[in-house]
Amino acid sequence: MRRDVLGTLMMVTKLMNADMERGLGPAGLTMARAQVLWEIGGAPGMTQKMLADRLGVTPRNVTGLVDALEGLGLVERKAHPQDRRAIQLFLTASGAGQFRQFQAGQEQFATLLLGDVSPERLAGLRTELHAIVGKLSALAEGDQTGR
Amino acid sequence: MRRDVLGTLMMVTKLMNADMERGLGPAGLTMARAQVLWEIGGAPGMTQKMLADRLGVTPRNVTGLVDALEGLGLVERKAHPQDRRAIQLFLTASGAGQFRQFQAGQEQFATLLLGDVSPERLAGLRTELHAIVGKLSALAEGDQTGR
DNA sequence: TATTGTTATACTCTATAACTATA
DNA sequence: TATAGTTATAGAGTATAACAATA
Numbered sequence: 001m002r003r004d005v006l007g008t009l010m011m012v013t014k015l016m017n018a019d020m021e022r023g024l025g026p027a028g029l030t031m032a033r034a035q036v037l038w039e040i041g042g043a044p045g046m047t048q049k050m051l052a053d054r055l056g057v058t059p060r061n062v063t064g065l066v067d068a069l070e071g072l073g074l075v076e077r078k079a080h081p082q083d084r085r086a087i088q089l090f091l092t093a094s095g096a097g098q099f100r101q102f103q104a105g106q107e108q109f110a111t112l113l114l115g116d117v118s119p120e121r122l123a124g125l126r127t128e129l130h131a132i133v134g135k136l137s138a139l140a141e142g143d144q145t146g147r
Numbered sequence: 148m149r150r151d152v153l154g155t156l157m158m159v160t161k162l163m164n165a166d167m168e169r170g171l172g173p174a175g176l177t178m179a180r181a182q183v184l185w186e187i188g189g190a191p192g193m194t195q196k197m198l199a200d201r202l203g204v205t206p207r208n209v210t211g212l213v214d215a216l217e218g219l220g221l222v223e224r225k226a227h228p229q230d231r232r233a234i235q236l237f238l239t240a241s242g243a244g245q246f247r248q249f250q251a252g253q254e255q256f257a258t259l260l261l262g263d264v265s266p267e268r269l270a271g272l273r274t275e276l277h278a279i280v281g282k283l284s285a286l287a288e289g290d291q292t293g294r
Numbered sequence: 295t296a297t298t299g300t301t302a303t304a305c306t307c308t309a310t311a312a313c314t315a316t317a
Numbered sequence: 318t319a320t321a322g323t324t325a326t327a328g329a330g331t332a333t334a335a336c337a338a339t340a
Contacts (some may be wrong), residue, residue, distance in 0.1 A: 136162035
């Protein structure tokens with residue numbers, strides 16, 4: 001029974017991932033790039049270094065992702081006013097539109113998935129999931145050996 | 148509140164993915180390859196075509212994954228006794244050992260994550276998650292437009 | 295004719311290492 | 318000396334298209 005729940009949770013994991021990938025919108029907008037758009041939309045003006053740290057990837061990787069988004073006309077690089085080594089990232093008008101679409105999509109997704117769950121059950125679900133997040137985070141902390 | 152639960156669910160999704168990636172074991176054994184190992188372990192003798200369908204990837208992709216696992220000494224290709232076009236896949240002794248390790252790991256994972264949840268709450272959690280799986284599956288069915 | 299698997303080619307994500315400009 | 322970002326290089330996952338062998 002315990003494993004049964006884990007299996008279902010894994011299934012949710014898999015299906016949610018798959019679902020994110022549909023709904024991406026314009027051609028050229030991949031998952032990794034959409035995530036970058038999401039981060040910049042949430043904190044406009046962040047540097048590439050900050051973005052690399054947020055995403056947990058290398059600066060080199062960010063270079064490529066931002067290059068692509070710039071090419072799609074969704075993101076702009078601007079010189080940092082204080083630090084001439086650094087670059088600030090902003091959404092273009094088009095990028096901001098896409099960002100708003102993601103926000104709306106997320107709202108819709110939440111309603112679809114959880115709209116008809118009662119508040120009590122929702123509270124219970126949140127408690128369970130929160131506990132799971134805690135345990136997974138502890139796992140992640142404990143194992144910093146890398147591969 | 149509803150979005151709060153969705154956010155937590157997404158966090159679980161992300162952390163579970165990250166967690167799968169640790170615990171892979173031998174160098175060269177990536178997520179995609181481990182999944183192949185898992186499928187073959189569950190249905191030894193399956194053809195590459197069957198595997199491609201199970202994983203939802205192209206046959207070309209399977210060729211590469213099986214090549215890698217063969218190179219690691221975890222999987223064996225054997226001629227299909229009836230159909231000379233097809234290839235049957237089996238785990239080597241080493242691959243079977245790895246497979247058993249995955250099984251044990253999953254058991255441990257389930258215990259860690261859900262071991263101290265009461266049977267009643269476990270049942271409730273399962274109900275909620277099952278409903279979510281249903282909705283996500285319906286979404287996946289409805290949208291077959293591809294990208 | 296249809297199916298199974300492969301070769302050829304290309305794109306994306308990711309990493310490490312070396313380098314430039316700046317702090 | 319340390320930091321921000323880039324170029325160079327490489328491995329891995331994925332896709333489409335063309336092809337050979339077989340059904």
